[in-house]
Amino acid sequence: MEDLGFILATYLITFGSVATMAAFIVRRGRRLAAQLPAEDKPWI
Amino acid sequence: MLRVARLLAAKDLRIELRSRVVTNQVLPFAAIVMVMFAFALNSDAVVSRVAPGLVWLATLFSLLTLVQRSFAIESADGATDALRAAGVDPAGIYLGKAIALAVQLAVLEVVLLLSAVVLYRAQLRLSGVVLLVTTFVAATCGLALVGTLYGGLAAGVRGRETLLPLLLLPVVAPVLIGATRATEAALGTGGATVADGWPWVGLLAVFVALFGVGGTLAFGPLIEE
Amino acid sequence: MPTPKSPTPETSTPASAAPAGGASTGTAFTRAIGLATIIGMGALAVFGLFISPADVRQSDSVRILYIHVGTVWVAYVAFAVTALSSAAYLWKRTTSLTWDRFAGASAEIGVLFMALTLLAGSLWGRLSWGKFWVWDARVTSTAFMFITYIGYLAVRGLGGSHQQRARRSAVVALLAVLEIPLVHFSVKLWRGLHQDSSVADRTHVTLHGLMLFSLFVALVAFSLLYVWLLMHRQRVLAMQDALDDKGLDYALQQRRSEGDA
Numbered sequence: 024m025e026d027l028g029f030i031l032a033t034y035l036i037t038f039g040s041v042a043t044m045a046a047f048i049v050r051r052g053r054r055l056a057a058q059l060p061a062e063d064k065p066w067i
Numbered sequence: 068m069l070r071v072a073r074l075l076a077a078k079d080l081r082i083e084l085r086s087r088v089v090t091n092q093v094l095p096f097a098a099i100v101m102v103m104f105a106f107a108l109n110s111d112a113v114v115s116r117v118a119p120g121l122v123w124l125a126t127l128f129s130l131l132t133l134v135q136r137s138f139a140i141e142s143a144d145g146a147t148d149a150l151r152a153a154g155v156d157p158a159g160i161y162l163g164k165a166i167a168l169a170v171q172l173a174v175l176e177v178v179l180l181l182s183a184v185v186l187y188r189a190q191l192r193l194s195g196v197v198l199l200v201t202t203f204v205a206a207t208c209g210l211a212l213v214g215t216l217y218g219g220l221a222a223g224v225r226g227r228e229t230l231l232p233l234l235l236l237p238v239v240a241p242v243l244i245g246a247t248r249a250t251e252a253a254l255g256t257g258g259a260t261v262a263d264g265w266p267w268v269g270l271l272a273v274f275v276a277l278f279g280v281g282g283t284l285a286f287g288p289l290i291e292e
Numbered sequence: 293m294p295t296p297k298s299p300t301p302e303t304s305t306p307a308s309a310a311p312a313g314g315a316s317t318g319t320a321f322t323r324a325i326g327l328a329t330i331i332g333m334g335a336l337a338v339f340g341l342f343i344s345p346a347d348v349r350q351s352d353s354v355r356i357l358y359i360h361v362g363t364v365w366v367a368y369v370a371f372a373v374t375a376l377s378s379a380a381y382l383w384k385r386t387t388s389l390t391w392d393r394f395a396g397a398s399a400e401i402g403v404l405f406m407a408l409t410l411l412a413g414s415l416w417g418r419l420s421w422g423k424f425w426v427w428d429a430r431v432t433s434t435a436f437m438f439i440t441y442i443g444y445l446a447v448r449g450l451g452g453s454h455q456q457r458a459r460r461s462a463v464v465a466l467l468a469v470l471e472i473p474l475v476h477f478s479v480k481l482w483r484g485l486h487q488d489s490s491v492a493d494r495t496h497v498t499l500h501g502l503m504l505f506s507l508f509v510a511l512v513a514f515s516l517l518y519v520w521l522l523m524h525r526q527r528v529l530a531m532q533d534a535l536d537d538k539g540l541d542y543a544l545q546q547r548r549s550e551g552d553a
Contacts, residue, residue: 026351026352026353026419027352029353029356029415029416029418029419030341030352030353030355030356032415033356033359033360033411033412033415033416034337034340034341034359036408036411037359037363037408037412038333038337040404040407040408041404041408041517041521044401044404044521045520045521045524048317048521048524048525048528049316049317049318049524051528052316052317052318052524052527052528052531053315053316053317055528055531055532055535056315056316056317056531057315058535059531059534059535063530063531063534064527064531065530066317066319066527067319
């Protein structure tokens with residue numbers, strides 16, 4: 024069942040690493056946003 | 068622009084003639100690399116089959132040290148800053164340094180080719196001389212242009228020693244492929260005929276043209292502060 | 293088969309120690325995209341792993357291709373955005389670091405997705421051809437692209453002023469546009485002498501309707517994901533630059549006022 028393992032590995036690694044990157048970005052964004060006033064955040 | 072280039076090339080070559088860093092350090096380095104290849108491959112037949120590739124690999128490794136040396140002499144005493152402050156055309160600086168680098172590379176390549184003849188029993192043949200010389204000229208120009216461009220980028224920045232190979236080696240991959248195949252054709256390695264080599268020289272020419280123009284345009288924005 | 297976890301932990305929990313104005317890089321728009329991404333990824337997992345049929349010739353390994361095509365699509369788009377933003381930055385110099393940040397954020401995303409592409413591609417290659425790697429022009433230039441943009445990110449990290457970083461990296465990004473086709477072309481020439489058929493010919497798949505739809509789901513989901521990541525990352529980079537500009541004094545002052553409160 025090499026196929027099944029490879030397929031699952033592809034899906035899990037892809038979703039996992041994308042989720043990790045997203046989590047890092049969000050966390051870093053929160054941390055920085057807490058240190059800066061509103062005028063440095065033009066998207067608000 | 069050409070006057071600046073000539074002056075700068077002459078300056079770089081004069082520094083080399085006085086300091087002999089390339090002669091005393093880079094050439095011996097290239098020679099030991101050639102010997103090490105023979106250790107790694109461990110077979111006379113294999114070594115003579117892949118001799119052209121090894122010559123160009125050794126050239127690329129040496130290129131890295133040559134480029135670093137070329138910009139070490141600039142940033143050591145703020146020479147580039149002085150040139151910029153004097154309003155010297157960056158394209159002239161770029162071409163001048165590239166010419167000086169090309170001359171040093173050419174010397175190095177001749178030594179490497181001769182060492183391949185001696186160590187790896189590579190056979191030179193008369194019918195391939197024109198192709199061989201054209202290949203070496205084109206590849207040298209290409210390597211010098213790209214090397215100077217990325218050398219200028221990494222000059223004067225901390226961590227450049229490690230960054231330069233990462234940036235430069237992927238870019239010069241087409242030169243390695245083209246020059247190796249053309250040299251094989253010129254030497255007749257693996258039964259290649261001389262006619263096989265010319266398309267690869269075409270590839271090298273395209274490389275030189277693209278990076279010659281691109282480098283001349285890009286060098287100014289790269290070094291200005 | 294376990295359904296993979298949703299990839300985007302996008303919640304709207306307000307951070308506690310927020311100064312005046314938003315506490316995160318999220319807005320209503322990105323939250324909507326984030327939600328759509330989660331739904332899209334869930335749909336991709338369901339369609340890719342369960343609903344889509346196995347291919348006649350490739351059997352179940354075709355399921356890897358949904359991921360593979362989606363990630364390579366994002367990677368190419370990301371690098372194209374990097375190139376265009378870099379050109380835009382150099383075009384209108386000194387006006388806007390926003391272009392530079394878009395270029396940087398996009399390249400980071402591109403590198404991640406290129407890594408995933410290479411991974412999924414080699415696993416798929418092992419199943420279909422029995423080998424992880426083939427010296428095909430497309431595969432090889434993809435690997436070169438990956439390394440080149442790692443180098444680009446290293447150039448961004450060299451230090452110096454924001455404008456220095458932007459100019460240096462913009463030039464490198466544009467040189468990469470010169471380099472990649474050359475590498476592709478020369479590898480193609482190189483392989484041309486050894487083998488006639490390329491990977492493209494051998495991988496030709498007649499797509500079943502449901503398979504085509506699954507592929508479509510993958511492309512939409514990954515595109516949404518790219519937009520979400522790009523917007524958030526760009527905002528993070530903007531805040532990082534703003535914080536650098538304000539310097540250490542500002543950070544200390546912030547800390548102190550936090551302590552007082």
